[in-house]
Amino acid sequence: MINGVINVYKERGFTSHDVVAKLRGILHQKKIGHTGTLDPDAVGVLPVCLGNGTRLCDMLTDTDKIYETQMILGMRTDTQDTSGQLLEECAARLTEEKIREAVWSFVGDYDQIPPMYSALKVHGKKLYELAREGKEVERPARRVHIYDIHIQRIDVLDSRKDFILSETGDLPAIPLKPEPEIFPKMAVTMEVTCSKGTYIRTLCEDIGRTLGTGGCMSALKRTRTGIFCAERAVTLDEIQKAAANQCVEQFVVPVDAMFSQFPGLSVNENGERLLYNGNPVKIEDFCEIPAGLADGTSVRVYDQSGAFKGIYQYCEKLREFKVVKMFL
The missing domain is CATH 2.30.130.10 (PUA domain)
Structure with missing residues (x-):
């Protein structure tokens, strides 16, 4: 049995549970657990614990995170990202100064209401299951902490073509489900450093609400969780090839290294x-x-x-x- 942690780069289309299931097949061992969910459309760092390393899961889940994200101002959806049903939209024409002021107002302690489309459970049922049934339940706000938000760029989107092509670098856009009208919108690309339990989708919607335009998330990449960063993460394909060559251990961080x-x-x-x-x-x-x-x-x-x-x-x-x- 392999013991330790693998820094997996979760690719789009996989749930965190999918990653665990695939690793069980690749490594031929059952004792595997992930350290915090990432939405299927999100990409990036997902540390996965193996063997007796699964006792680290709660510790790694509790660590601070860094994300790269893109927020669209001028629309709001039921899932708080561009994969959801369009609820409302408007023309977003704001000065960069006003956007920066609103974004930076969220730095510090922040009471955030978890989204309905999330894996949190209420009375034994996941919120996203209730949301798919058309139900909405009251969710108490949770205190999170935003350590820093670095705005990387602000773009004006004047057409649907601009909207679809709003990817920046290796930050993949979430497939656009709604059909927005021809209203001008703005895209804000930023890096967010935050505490555990922070929903970036909700942060985007709350910033949009503060600006009066509505907002939703159009891309998300987790670049760091604790000591694990995206630059050193490996994909499932890379792990599978290493397993075939019997050299998976090169990717495994020993348990005691977590307490160096x-x-x-x-x-x-x-x-x-x-x-x-x-x-x-x-x-x-x-x-x-x-x-x-x-x-x-x-x-x-x-x-x-x-x-x-x-x-x-x-x-x-x-x-x-x-x-x-x-x-x-």
């Missing part, structure tokens, strides 16, 4: 027995202890063979290390 900021300690024979039973380990049951060890210090713990087994935290009062998370 913590010192690594190895146990002795008695410590190994305690370790494998999930018990606290006394300070004397380690082979070597770094000088000046402070109370509450987290460490990576290895058995006598050098295999990583878990994260422990030092309790100075008891002179022992307590389990934080095991990776047996």
Whole structure:
């Protein structure tokens, strides 16, 4: 069994669950989990945990994210992106100064209402399932944090041709479902750094509402989540070719590498027995202890063979290390 994390580049048309299912077939192992959903039309970084690395899923889901996105001002849809049904539209003719002012007003803490077309569950049912049934339920606002928004460009779209060809660089546009009238619109391409749980689609709609023109998302690429970036991500095809050549390990980040900021300690024979039973380990049951060890210090713990087994935290009062998370 392979243990660790693969930085997958999710391509358009795949759900996060599709990626997991395909990897199970490629790697011939069931214990695989993803670290946060990306819409089928979105692309970019999707860390996937393998083997005992699946114990990292909750930690990686909680990390901050960076996205490249394109927002269309002058229209609003039921899905908050250009794949949805057109609800309303208007002519968008705004100064760049006004757009920048509205965009930057969302930097900081922000109470966001999750979209109906999302995988969040209400009474055991996913919101998008209710939305497809034509139902809308009340969703409490959730506090998210926008660390920074960098506006890369602002374009004026005067025709349907401009609208369709509004891709910038390698940021693929979401296929246009509605048939907008010939109203001038504007496209804003930007990079958003945000906390976990932020819906970029909703951010685009909320900015459009602030400007009075309506807004929706027309492209989305996740470029970073935690330590994983798009430049080092690999596609499913690349992973499949590596598996055929029995060299998939080149793409796997070991579990202990996720905790490289913590010192690594190895146990002795008695410590190994305690370790494998999930018990606290006394300070004397380690082979070597770094000088000046402070109370509450987290460490990576290895058995006598050098295999990583878990994260422990030092309790100075008891002179022992307590389990934080095991990776047996």
